[in-house]
Amino acid sequence: MRKEFEGSKGDIRPDGSKMLGSGTFAYKGIEKATWDVIKYDSDNIIGTLNFTLPTSPTRSYHIGYQMSGRLNHNVLKDNEQEIMNSTMAPLVNTILPSIKPASAILENTTPVRVENFTFQVFKNSKHIGRETLKNGGYKVNYSSGNIKEEIIVTPLSSIDNVKKQNVLFNYLNDFVYTESLSKRNPIQSATVWNDATPGVYLEVEGDKYTLFTMTVYDENHRYTYMVKKPHDIHVSNYKIRDMIQYVDNKRNKTNYNKIKLGLGVPPDVFGDTKIFNK
Numbered sequence: 001m002r003k004e005f006e007g008s009k010g011d012i013r014p015d016g017s018k019m020l021g022s023g024t025f026a027y028k029g030i031e032k033a034t035w036d037v038i039k040y041d042s043d044n045i046i047g048t049l050n051f052t053l054p055t056s057p058t059r060s061y062h063i064g065y066q067m068s069g070r071l072n073h074n075v076l077k078d079n080e081q082e083i084m085n086s087t088m089a090p091l092v093n094t095i096l097p098s099i100k101p102a103s104a105i106l107e108n109t110t111p112v113r114v115e116n117f118t119f120q121v122f123k124n125s126k127h128i129g130r131e132t133l134k135n136g137g138y139k140v141n142y143s144s145g146n147i148k149e150e151i152i153v154t155p156l157s158s159i160d161n162v163k164k165q166n167v168l169f170n171y172l173n174d175f176v177y178t179e180s181l182s183k184r185n186p187i188q189s190a191t192v193w194n195d196a197t198p199g200v201y202l203e204v205e206g207d208k209y210t211l212f213t214m215t216v217y218d219e220n221h222r223y224t225y226m227v228k229k230p231h232d233i234h235v236s237n238y239k240i241r242d243m244i245q246y247v248d249n250k251r252n253k254t255n256y257n258k259i260k261l262g263l264g265v266p267p268d269v270f271g272d273t274k275i276f277n278k
Contacts, residue, residue, distance in 0.1 A: 191262025196255035
């Protein structure tokens, strides 16, 4: 990690938590950037990047990552310096470089509005049609040559709980155990943030094509955008990832001043009032 992320330790805070480290840093494309690692207890340790963007200087973004308590107990043994390094590493090495504007993506795509969300399809994509699904949802189909694009809207299931924010976690489980999707092959997964809206990105390479998916949700429905690219089509996977991961939410402002979970924080942790406000 860079030296900017090797701050000094802090004192015990009023809520009983301990600041393991904090500081300021500079990075291209963001402003007023700070970082911190807070230890609530040996099972709950969270690192956070805090910053503003040049286009919205009065709006602050806070991206947190919770290190596994099992990693601490079994490997790090409560070594605070090692805990701080292990907590900040994914934020600094993976999350920070992924922060970028959407301008380069939108030049080559066409927006498609589905309820309150706007997805991007290839600029030359053709609308094939809309299908009603047996579960009460529907599917909108597009194609760009032999590349197939589907936006699937389904009602939330009985185990989905918007308040507990387990919808993305449940979808990941569904995907893994649905053989027609996962193909029992290795799956790349990530949480992708579009402003204040979290989504789960999944990618799996099958025998005939690569499947790219991006899933977001609202109070009543789950929205999954799927792109199937045959292996003989020479379109950059990087380009498809950028396109499918960009999702605009008309209701982004309703998520401001709220804590939203990605895959990095297990949903069962959300009830811990030492960390989160209900």
